[in-house]
Amino acid sequence: MPRKVAGVQRACLVTLLAAMVLSSAPVALAGEGPAGAVGHTAPAFSRMDLAGRRVRLTSYRGKVVLLNFWATWCGPCLTEMPRFVEWQRQMAGLQVVGVSMDDEAAPVRAAYAKYKLNYPVVMGDAALGRLYDGVYGLPVTLVIDRAGVVRFRHRGAADLPVLHREIEGLMARP
Amino acid sequence: MREFRKGFGSFRIVVGMIAVSVMAGGSGHAFPRATTPMASDSAVVGEIPKAALVEPAELSRLLANGPEKPLVLQVGSRVLFTEAHIVGSEYAGPGGQGSGLALLRTRMKDVKRNQAVVIYCGCCPWGKCPNIRAAYAALVGMGFTGVKALYIEEDFGTDWVEKGYPVAKGAK
Numbered sequence: 001m002p003r004k005v006a007g008v009q010r011a012c013l014v015t016l017l018a019a020m021v022l023s024s025a026p027v028a029l030a031g032e033g034p035a036g037a038v039g040h041t042a043p044a045f046s047r048m049d050l051a052g053r054r055v056r057l058t059s060y061r062g063k064v065v066l067l068n069f070w071a072t073w074c075g076p077c078l079t080e081m082p083r084f085v086e087w088q089r090q091m092a093g094l095q096v097v098g099v100s101m102d103d104e105a106a107p108v109r110a111a112y113a114k115y116k117l118n119y120p121v122v123m124g125d126a127a128l129g130r131l132y133d134g135v136y137g138l139p140v141t142l143v144i145d146r147a148g149v150v151r152f153r154h155r156g157a158a159d160l161p162v163l164h165r166e167i168e169g170l171m172a173r174p
Numbered sequence: 175m176r177e178f179r180k181g182f183g184s185f186r187i188v189v190g191m192i193a194v195s196v197m198a199g200g201s202g203h204a205f206p207r208a209t210t211p212m213a214s215d216s217a218v219v220g221e222i223p224k225a226a227l228v229e230p231a232e233l234s235r236l237l238a239n240g241p242e243k244p245l246v247l248q249v250g251s252r253v254l255f256t257e258a259h260i261v262g263s264e265y266a267g268p269g270g271q272g273s274g275l276a277l278l279r280t281r282m283k284d285v286k287r288n289q290a291v292v293i294y295c296g297c298c299p300w301g302k303c304p305n306i307r308a309a310y311a312a313l314v315g316m317g318f319t320g321v322k323a324l325y326i327e328e329d330f331g332t333d334w335v336e337k338g339y340p341v342a343k344g345a346k
Contacts, residue, residue, distance in 0.1 A: 073271070103268075126256035134257065134331055134335065155328075
């Protein structure tokens with residue numbers, strides 16, 4: 001066998017082996033991993049809000065999104081919400097979206113009025129929770145950048161000054 | 175300051191546990207005694223006796239290997255139950271709501287009062303849970319003598335799902 005042909009065959013074999021090794025290696029690549037996890041695109045959803053308007057998460061691309069899973073029976077959730085109302089009013093370029101994990105809509109409507117929420121709230125369910133890497137306790141708050149990528153995830157009551165800085169940091173980016 | 179408060183909290187927990195262990199004597203139930211401090215806020219935990227708490231690891235062992243398995247009831251949100259719950263557990267209604275307590279009482283109406291029962295929620299951190307204490311009080315009020323509350327410090331995801339304990343999905 002001519003030396004040149006043997007060399008090409010060897011190169012092909014090495015390339016093939018390398019490809020096999022790489023394809024089976026547990027390497028985290030961009031776009032892999034659980035949906036809704038930090039560093040991954042926020043799973044798209046489309047639901048009607050309490051006012052009967054359709055809320056599509058993807059329609060907020062270009063804005064920083066604060067996605068807040070909450071419930072009316074969750075004390076820490078209710079503590080956070082007045083700040084979210086304030087931020088929604090003050091921070092142009094931010095969109096707060098609430099996802100209520102209540103079993104029924106009636107108490108959510110009452111809370112919506114009581115807390116004077118100025119952002120859309122949709123009713124969540126187990127499917128939406130699973131879509132976001134599991135919402136097994138509340139609150140869960142995600143900060144999504146302008147490109148729709150989850151950048152921060154807070155489980156339980158968030159440190160609000162930290163959360164505020166995260167939002168500001170993302171808003172400062174083009 | 176936070177460290178001091180945490181340390182002071184632990185001190186109070188230890189004192190509380192000693193007091194409870196002295197007062198409780200033998201419970202006569204299948205559950206092993208809690209052996210480690212389990213709470214960060216003893217003032218709130220005091221509403222359910224520490225002797226009536228069971229830790230996730232302990233419950234997991236009981237469900238896997240225990241000679242008699244307790245009846246496990248989730249007393250929180252149906253949405254969260256549907257998303258994930260302890261294998262074999264039943265949804266029994268949110269203890270923090272009248273409708274939930276009614277569901278719980280109906281479920282337990284004909285159950286023997288010495289049945290070993292574990293209730294859990296995990297919707298929120300232990301000190302903030304709106305359901306677990308009311309459900310515990312309701313069952314004790316009904317005369318159940320073997321009721322334990324699963325001590326979930328942070329939430330069901332952190333203290334059960336992510337620890338790798340068995341989980342089922344769906345409404346039943």
